[in-house]
Each structure stands twice: as structure tokens, then as C-alpha cells.
Amino acid sequence: MxxxxxxxxxxxxxxxxxxxxxxxxxxxxxxxxxxxxxxxxxxxxxxxxxxxxxxxxxxxxxxxxxxxxxxxxxxxxxxxxxxxxxxxxxxxxxxxxxxxxxxxxxxxxxxxxxxxxxxxxxxxxxxxxxxxxxxxxxxxxxxxxxxxxxxxxxxxxxxxxxxxxxxxxxxxxxxxxxxxxxxxxxxxxxxxxxxxxxxxxSPVDSVMTWGPYLYTTSLLDDYGLTDVNSAAEAVKKAVEQQQFEKATELWAVAETVVEQNTNGVNFYNILTQEPDEKRRSAAGEDFISLQTRRHVQPLHSLSLSELMNGPIRKKLGIIPQNVTWGGQAEGVFSNMVGDFMxxxxxxxxxxxxxxxxxxxxxxxxxxxxxxxxxxxxxxxxxxxxxxxxxxxxxxxxxxxxxxxxxxxxxxxxxxxxxxxxxxxxxxxxxxxVPFLATEVFLFCGHWGTAFTGNVTTPISRAKSFQQPFLLCRPLTLSVVPLSLSLSSILQFHKALRQCILAQINKCGHRLSMWKAYILTFHI
Missing domain, CATH: 3.40.50.1820 (Alpha/Beta hydrolase fold, catalytic domain)
Known part of the structure; x- marks a missing residue:
């Protein structure tokens, strides 16, 4: 090789x-x-x-x-x-x-x-x-x-x-x-x-809607809704008073109230539940350590840490001997608490x-x-x-x-x-439910129908480019407005770029006018 x-x-x-x-x-x-x-x-x-x-x-x-x-x-x-x-x-x-x-x-x-x-x-x-x-x-x-x-x-x-x-x-x-x-x-x-x-x-808008969202999805009863809303109001008051570090601490309290009233709903996916050991606070644990455990440690699983500090570290070859992947993560979080909310x-x-x-x-x-x-x-x-x-x-x-x-x-x-x-x-x-893998949408906005018919055959049936097109799947997809293979879509992308560049050279527009959105679609 x-x-x-x-x-x-x-x-x-x-x-x-x-x-x-x-x-x-x-x-x-x-x-x-x-x-x-x-x-x-x-x-x-x-x-x-x-x-x-x-x-x-x-x-x-x-x-x-x-x-x-x-x-x-x-x-x-x-x-x-x-x-x-x-x-x-x-x-x-x-x-x-x-x-x-x-x-x-x-x-x-x-x-x-x-x-x-x-x-x-x-x-x-x-x-x-x-x-x-x-x-x-x-x-x-x-x-x-x-x-x-x-x-x-x-x-x-x-x-x-x-x-x-x-x-x-x-x-x-x-x-x-x-x-x-x-x-x-x-x-x-x-x-x-x-x-x-x-x-x-806008952190406070998220916290203030936790109660209504959980209530309408049958994850809170009337008592729980009252408790969560009360905790959220305390966070809102601290934000309004520009007491942002206090607001971060009260945000941690509000999360605990949510966990207690929902039997440990997963903050990242309401259809799943947090394990008991993750919800259990350690004796003397401050709010920074608690929130680091809730929201930073899950990004550093044991298997991922072993990978990054093992074969990947060796592959890269430039990581200083005294540096561990993720070793300063809690320091990052704790130093941002005054700005977090x-x-x-x-x-x-x-x-x-x-x-x-x-x-x-x-x-x-x-x-x-x-x-x-x-x-x-x-x-x-x-x-x-x-x-x-x-x-x-x-x-x-x-x-x-x-x-x-x-x-x-x-x-x-x-x-x-x-x-x-x-x-x-x-x-x-x-x-x-992993029923849809990561998809990438290319959305061409400013150009409208200006380039219809000026690109290659695979997309000649498209009536307008003001529609999302799917990329990044190595098989034929059913997409809006038509089905294209990966190779056809990449041909479309290349042809569209060439067409846009030709128009830019012709009319003097800058390339920055080309608007493309690449959106994750992983559901």
C-alpha cells in the first residue's frame, strides 16, 4: 500500500x-x-x-x-x-x-x-x-x-x-x-x-420553555410544571439582573428540578432516560462539577478517550507529552460560567x-x-x-x-x-430511531431560476434551484424535486459553480453572493 x-x-x-x-x-x-x-x-x-x-x-x-x-x-x-x-x-x-x-x-x-x-x-x-x-x-x-x-x-x-x-x-x-x-x-x-x-x-428562552414543553409531551404533571416553572423564573430573574454566574448556578438547580419531576428525562432526547448514576450528585459536588458531569463528560466517553489518547495521538505525532485529550475540559467550562447564560x-x-x-x-x-x-x-x-x-x-x-x-x-x-x-x-x-442517516442539503437561494437549463443533463428537469438538494449518500435517493445519485449531484454542484463563476465574471458580482446552506439532517 x-x-x-x-x-x-x-x-x-x-x-x-x-x-x-x-x-x-x-x-x-x-x-x-x-x-x-x-x-x-x-x-x-x-x-x-x-x-x-x-x-x-x-x-x-x-x-x-x-x-x-x-x-x-x-x-x-x-x-x-x-x-x-x-x-x-x-x-x-x-x-x-x-x-x-x-x-x-x-x-x-x-x-x-x-x-x-x-x-x-x-x-x-x-x-x-x-x-x-x-x-x-x-x-x-x-x-x-x-x-x-x-x-x-x-x-x-x-x-x-x-x-x-x-x-x-x-x-x-x-x-x-x-x-x-x-x-x-x-x-x-x-x-x-x-x-x-x-x-x-438565548439560554433563558430555552429554560423558560422547559416546563411547557415537558408538560405538553406528558413528561410533567401539574405539580411538576409548577416546580419547573418556578425554578426557571429564578434563572430568568438572575439574567434580567445581569447576574450571569448566579444564573448559571440556578440553571443547574432548574435541571435538577426537571430530573426529579420527570424521573430523569434525557435533556438531549426526551424519549430516553438518564441512568440513575448520572443523576446522583456526589457529596460536596459544586454546580460547576455537576454541570461538567452532565454536559461535558458525555462528550469524553471512556472508549473515545482511549482512542484519542492512544492510536490517534500516536498518529498525529505532534501532541506535547504533557497534554491529554480532554484533560483541560473542566477548566474550559468553569472559566466560561460567567458568560454561559x-x-x-x-x-x-x-x-x-x-x-x-x-x-x-x-x-x-x-x-x-x-x-x-x-x-x-x-x-x-x-x-x-x-x-x-x-x-x-x-x-x-x-x-x-x-x-x-x-x-x-x-x-x-x-x-x-x-x-x-x-x-x-x-x-x-x-x-x-436511526431511520435517516446524515444528509446534507445544498440550498441555492439568491439565484432563483437564472441558471435553469444552463447546467448538465442530470438536473435539467429541475424547474428551480430554490429547492433543497440532497448530498452525501452513496446511493440513489428520493429527493425534492427529483431523484439523483451522489455522482449526479456532485456533477450538478460542479456545473452550478462553473455557471455561477461565469455569471460573476460577466456581471461583476462577488462570489460571496452565492448562498449555499449545508444542513445536517440526522433523524
Whole structure:
């Protein structure tokens, strides 16, 4: 097998021949069901004195398109303290799963994926000093801009490629702040939009709707509803008084009240239940340790930690001896408690006003960031397009695996879209019924029907490009508005990009006018 590991000026990379049938990760030999053909790169960036952030890039691995013809997606995990290089990569969207087996629904089939362990102290990122952690999303965004400046300077081939940020949970709060900084033009990149998945944008709206949501789904009785609402009101009062650290502590109390009245409902999927040992508080445990155990430790399972601190660490070859994957995660969370409950709705408003493409997608069965709470803060946006968005009726989307069965609803207006994902929980892997694998939607908005008939045969029947198209499944799918194979869709993507570039050259529009949403659909 042709395989090598080398170090270049811009970091480490590993390339495997398309003919390879065996993937070596350190000394571990694995028989793969299909060849691993992709190129990878990884490195550290010192973002502040003593503060080092780790990134890991997978180049798009398509049989019919070059990586330069496909988007670049940066994935941000939640927590704060959850690792994209670990959890997001091996548990959700990366090319290999936790058992190092190929994932046939990996996003790498449709885009280059950049995992960043963010904030400092997350995953393989680390700080050399106790005061090196970020304490708010402004610091998080500042650190990320330093990393992205290095990344796009050293890998200039990505500067013109559409660049999207996808996020999950608290990652969405960080993604919003990072996106706003990118609009200032200090990073040379083609920033094309941000997707906020079950994101902690307005924490108090989430907490205030826990009671009504659980009550309407028969998980609270009248007494429980009163208890949960009372606990939520205490959180709301602290937020209104700008006492955000106290609000975080009261948020922990509210979660305990929910657990006691629902017999341990899972905050990430209401159709499942937390085990007794996870709900049981340890003697003398403070609220930071409790919430770390509830929301950060699940992102660091024993099997994933063994993988990251074993064969993956050895494969990467650049992790300092004194750094353990996930070893500073609690420090990340504890240093952000004063900012945790602070809303960033105003940041989303600024993004929309600046013309940034913003997409929200939320799982129906998520409790911690329930859809009811998301809808509340969206209705308070000051964006001038909100009245037009509110007038729209939502549109159903079929589950591709079961034609005729609705899998989601969506509304989109100008540069804003909202997807209601049915039978989905908080995280991509925590779904009650695995009846639909990860799907990727490419939504072309600004261009309307301008390119109808100007692309290749596989999509010539499409009446409009203002419809979602599915990517990333290695078999023929039933999609809206027609069924296409993966190769046909990638041909469509390449042809559409060429067409758009031709129009840009003709009429002088900038590439940033090309709006593409890549939405997870994992229900």
C-alpha cells in the first residue's frame, strides 16, 4: 500500500493511495470496507502567549469532484469543552467512526471539513497557564480569528472556496460571535454563512420553555410544571439582573428540578432516560462539577478517550507529552460560567443585517435547547426581513429513506432559514430511531431560476434551484424535486459553480453572493 506521513511547512499530513484497502493508524492495522482516499492535515496555532489551539482538516473526498470545487466547513462542538476533533469527528460527521470504520454518511464526501478544538483547553488544544482560558465568547472569537488567519494564509488554496461554519449546542453561540468577526474582513476567506444547530443563543428562552414543553409531551404533571416553572423564573430573574454566574448556578438547580419531576428525562432526547448514576450528585459536588458531569463528560466517553489518547495521538505525532485529550475540559467550562447564560441574539441580528446567510436547525426531541425556546428569540429579532419570514407558511420535506413520510419542515426568507427536524434530538448521534442517516442539503437561494437549463443533463428537469438538494449518500435517493445519485449531484454542484463563476465574471458580482446552506439532517 502506498501511504506516507510527512511534515510540511504548514503542518502534518497523511495521504493514502486510492488503491489502498488497509488503513494504518499508528501501529493499528484496520481492514476497511472501502478504500480511504482522502488527504488530511493538522497542526497547532499559538493564539496567545502560552495558549495553543489544535486543528484537523479533512480534504473533501469525492470521486467526481476536486476539493477545490466543494465547500469548506468548519465544525464547532458544544460544551463549552467538547472536542470537534474527537466527538464531532469520530462520533458524528468525520470519515471514520469511533471503531475506525468508514462512515458512509461522512460530510467529507461533500465538503472539506475543518475540526477545531475550541476554546483553548478543549480536546488537544491546551494552555500553559491557569489564566490562559477564555472567559467569554469575545475571547473565543478573537482566538479563532488568529487561528483562521494562520490557516487561510498557509493554505491559500482555500481562500476562494465558500467557507461555512456549522455548530452544535454551545458551539452555536461561539459560531455566531466568530461569524460576526469574520464580517470585518480581517481574514482573507470567502465566508459564505453559518448554521446554528440546536444552539445556545438565548439560554433563558430555552429554560423558560422547559416546563411547557415537558408538560405538553406528558413528561410533567401539574405539580411538576409548577416546580419547573418556578425554578426557571429564578434563572430568568438572575439574567434580567445581569447576574450571569448566579444564573448559571440556578440553571443547574432548574435541571435538577426537571430530573426529579420527570424521573430523569434525557435533556438531549426526551424519549430516553438518564441512568440513575448520572443523576446522583456526589457529596460536596459544586454546580460547576455537576454541570461538567452532565454536559461535558458525555462528550469524553471512556472508549473515545482511549482512542484519542492512544492510536490517534500516536498518529498525529505532534501532541506535547504533557497534554491529554480532554484533560483541560473542566477548566474550559468553569472559566466560561460567567458568560454561559448571556444571550447573543443581538449578534444574530447583526449577522442578518450584514447580509450573512444564517440557518437555524433544531431537533424536535431536544429539551436543553428546545425548539419552542428557539422560536421565541427568533420572533424578537429586529432584522428588517423578519415580518416577511413570519408571513411564510413552512414547507414539508420528505424523509429520503421513506418517501411520503415527512422528515422536516423549513422556512427560508432572504438570508435566513429555519429547519424543524422531526424525531431528532440535540446531537447528531442521539436519535431515537436511526431511520435517516446524515444528509446534507445544498440550498441555492439568491439565484432563483437564472441558471435553469444552463447546467448538465442530470438536473435539467429541475424547474428551480430554490429547492433543497440532497448530498452525501452513496446511493440513489428520493429527493425534492427529483431523484439523483451522489455522482449526479456532485456533477450538478460542479456545473452550478462553473455557471455561477461565469455569471460573476460577466456581471461583476462577488462570489460571496452565492448562498449555499449545508444542513445536517440526522433523524
Amino acid at each position: 502506498s501511504e506516507w506521513l510527512a511534515r510540511s511547512r504548514t503542518g502534518w499530513y497523511r495521504r493514502v493511495s486510492p488503491r489502498a484497502n488497509v488503513c494504518r493508524i499508528s501501529s493499528l492495522k484496520l481492514r476497511l470496507s472501502s478504500p480511504l482516499t482522502g488527504k488530511e492535515a493538522w497542526n497547532y496555532v499559538t493564539v496567545r502567549d502560552g495558549d495553543h489551539m489544535f486543528w484537523w482538516l479533512y480534504y473533501a473526498d469525492s470521486q467526481t469532484a476536486e476539493y477545490k470545487d466543494l465547500p469548506l466547513v468548519m465544525w464547532l462542538q458544544g460544551g463549552p469543552g467538547g472536542s470537534g476533533s474527537g466527538f464531532g469527528n469520530f462520533e458524528e460527521i468525520g470519515p471514520l467512526n469511533r471503531d475506525l470504520e468508514p462512515r458512509d454518511t461522512s460530510w467529507v464526501q461533500a465538503a472539506s471539513i475543518l475540526f477545531v478544538d475550541n476554546p483553548v483547553g478543549t480536546g488537544f488544544s491546551y494552555t500553559d497557564r491557569p489564566d490562559g482560558y477564555a472567559t467569554n465568547v469575545s475571547m473565543v472569537a478573537s482566538d479563532m480569528l488568529v487561528l483562521l488567519q494562520h490557516f487561510f494564509t498557509e493554505r491559500a488554496e482555500f481562500q476562494s472556496i465558500p467557507f461555512y461554519i456549522f455548530s452544535e449546542s454551545y458551539g452555536g453561540k461561539m459560531a455566531a460571535a466568530i461569524s460576526l468577526e469574520l464580517t470585518r474582513g480581517t481574514v482573507k476567506c470567502n465566508f459564505a454563512g453559518v448554521a446554528l444547530g440546536d444552539s445556545w443563543i 448571556r444571550p447573543v441574539v443581538d449578534v444574530v441580528d447583526q449577522l442578518l443585517t450584514a447580509g450573512v446567510n444564517v440557518t437555524i436547525y433544531n431537533g424536535q426531541l431536544d429539551l436543553i435547547v428546545d425548539t419552542m425556546g428557539q422560536e421565541l428569540w427568533v420572533k424578537r429579532l429586529k432584522w428588517e426581513g423578519l415580518p416577511g419570514f413570519n408571513k411564510l407558511r413552512w414547507t414539508p420535506l420528505d424523509n429520503p429513506s421513506y418517501p411520503g413520510i415527512t422528515g422536516a419542515f423549513y422556512k427560508t426568507y432572504k438570508n435566513f432559514a429555519f429547519y424543524w427536524i422531526l424525531k431528532a434530538g440535540h446531537m447528531l448521534r442521539l436519535q431515537p
